Amino acid sequence: MKGESIVGSKNKKYGTGTAAGKLETWKEIESRKDVEYQKDIDNMRFTVRNDYAFKKLFGRTENIIILQEFLSVVLELDKEELEDIVIENPVVGNYYADEKQGILDIKLTLPNGQKVNIEMQNLWEPHYEKRTYFYWASRYLEKFKPGKAYKYLARCVSIHILGEEFPLTEELHSIYRVMNVKTFQPFSDDLEFHFLDLTKLKPKQDDSELEQWLKFIETNDKAVREELGRRNAVMQYANEVMNQFYADRQERLNYEAAVRYESNRATLWEAGVDKGILIGEKRGEKRGLQRGEQQGRRSEKIETARNMKADGMPISAIIKYTGLTAEQIAEL
16 A cells, blocks of 8 residues: 555554565564574673673572582592582672672682682782782681680682782792791691682693683683583583573673773772872972972072182171081081
8 A cells, every 4th residue: 555654554564674675573573683682692702700700600509510610620629529518608699699798709618617719800909919818817717706716717718810910920820828938848728829810821722621711711702612611511501601691681781880890990090000100200390399499509508608708708607698517618
């Protein structure tokens, strides 16, 4: 019908036209949108390094098998030792259980009572070493009540996965303990720090199981995760979890919010550094000007004293008008 509107069509066709001029039904439109949406998802690049994604993958009780596999590789423990592991602050829904308390780590307790902290850290901050000690100490003393014997303090291990270079060593995996500096005799095994530096990953075919897991965390390439998944059944499951996670609109919004948060932190840190440099330069300039003025005034006094001395003025008068000492005047 000439001039007939889309809404009034007898065939009840709605929406936009195709290249051939045929009108699509709502069902066809929704189907096409789903296909386009899935293509967008497939083309998007996302990474487990994202703080929110990391916790959703490793910090949920539903994914405990992923956490157990990763820990067994990092800590070199048998998987049987990790069967009854407890996540003390699991991710619940779209929020972190301890979010209000500002706790960012994944906190675990092993069947033997040992405590483990896992942290994904993309920004190497000033005094990170002291921060590491502080977090470890807080965790070490957690739930230790006054009056209890010290023997009830449990071993505490901190695992730090770093997206920026760990400046203290060239190793991919660094382990720190307390020991005698001469004999290397351990003082106690209660304290142990692990630093896993993602920037030190190197492309190679014969990578270890630990390197595979770190590549899985570091990459933002879906194809890389799929390839790693073909080599490890648990990693394949982890990849499926990540794909389902990122296909969810709300989860993607949370992921993007975490990206913005990290960018804001990095920006504020860099702004603080720039401001510190600027303040330092200004203070340096000010000190330079002050030093120059002082030197200028001193030169002027010396020249005045020299002229007064040449004119035969008494030393007492020269001291009075220049402020120089008798010894300084005698040297002129």
